[in-house]
Amino acid sequence: MTTLLLVRHGLTALTGPVLAGWTPALSLDDRGRAQARAVGERLAGLPLAAVVSSPLDRCLQTAEAVAAAHADPVGKIEVDERFGEVRYGDWTGRPLKELAEEPLWRVVQAHPSAARFPGEDGESLAAAQHRAVAAVRDWNARIAAEHGPHAAYLVCSHGDIIKAIVADALGLHLDQFQRIEAAPASLTVIRYTELRPFLVRLNDTGGNVDNLLPPPPDDRGGDSGAPRGGEGDAAVGGGA
Template sequence: MIKLLLVRHGETTWNAEHRYIGRTDLPLSGEGRRQARALADRLASEPISAVYTSDLRRALETAAVIASAHGLPVRSDPRLREMDFGLWEGLSAAEVERHYAAELAAWRAGLGPAPPGGETLTAVAARVRAVLDEIAERHRLHTVAIVAHGGTLQMVLFLSLGIPPRGGWVFHMYNASLSEVRLDRDGAALIRLNDTHHLPPPR
């Protein structure tokens, strides 16, 4: 059995403003750094054998705090980046709803069109599946943390649980939340989703 601990990165300024943030490489905010420390404390008792992360700063910074507590290196992989939101990048959710209503509806419906100028869900699924296959091969019977982004981690859940991928936010994962999937030869089980009990109240 492999236990996957799925960690969304801590908060950035754009997260706080409810903006689409894909490839823009923002660091954690002060609140995000507090969240990362609280998350590392929560995971201190877990027998984590490897920490994989997106190579974007917000994920790298979160992963570094977790890995340091376990004396582990951070395994950075660009295939774990957030999807490319194209022309939606930096826009608020309300702005995308207002200016790209038809495109947003099509994106949410399934594996069809990408956000204008962005990445298709099919492409996201292919790169995330490749990482999962490698983790499964390297870390049998281990606990592995994957620190990444809302869209990327949602794709991990789609692929692990055999759910057809779609756009939008089917699985809500807040900043610095913890989700858990267990994989064995009989299939996958979702143990926890979007757990934020470890987070301090926002300042």
Template structure:
């Protein structure tokens, strides 16, 4: 009964400045971002996690450390597959300015065809992130089976099945791509999804198909941004 919680990093200095941070170093959480994140983490439906994986970028590392102080995680590790898109020459530019680029329309309407100059494509980023989620789900299922077999051998009559949860801390577009895949949506439609900074999303992988049970949950609600669900490349 694996369940994945996707946690977007809290509000960062780039979020408040309207900058596309990408993989630029030194982008950290704001004080407001830290406070809002702590409040949101109290709303999690689960407090015990088999693992806590995060993007190696500073803002996700900070978010993961805050999460680790709130939940119980058997292991914590940085994972390159969860890193932000490599926006190449777009890195560090203002979103307002980027809105005038010819590529912007492709990013919004045909994401699967978008490749950032000097960086990677949205499809490449989606593939690596989705592949990591599938690997984690397979690992959790194996752990559940092993635990169940051990219970059977020991004669433990504990009712119910073992359930494993994992938390993945990443970035807006990466999380949106994972959600789109879970819902069976074409990548070209992933801009219809929005996840707020510091929000969590829950996907249940216990059945034959993934089930999205919660998305972009924050304690602060719309106060974290001017649009429902937060932001992204819009």
């Protein structure tokens, strides 16, 4: 039951009006640094087996703030390029208001699985989702092997990448991923079991984190440590 905590990077000077993409040397602004510190403080008491980040500066700075605030040392921040931003190609650095006039904009909004961004390094949204989900699967296996099946780890990434991972966890077609929101410095939590993933929290920007991780095995099903029902069973009636 590996638990994945997804954190979007904090605000930068370009977040919102401009499609930042892989713009180099783009750091958090004062607001973003405050957001990153706040996320770190909220998560300080949660046991994290690893902190993983996109290679882009805004994510690394957010991940560093989380690691610095953590009660127990989490070791060095691991960098995985597969959690990097979608490669928007020629759209990188352009104002969103201007991009909204492009014919491709409607495809991105209504049929994102068919969208490929223009330019030599332009990436399709389907390819971006594939690499990000593959990275999650790899990290789930690695964390479980090294730290046990009930470990949790954190990944700092980008809005579209987080939305694509959530869509996969929910069994949604990529064409539905625009219905999901991942605000700057928000927390999204997915618990992966042998049967299915569970979306524990989505786009959280201030909630209590005490109940994010599953209870220890001894507390979930008596002496054997086995849960009541299958490991990935959903509670009947919507919650327990």
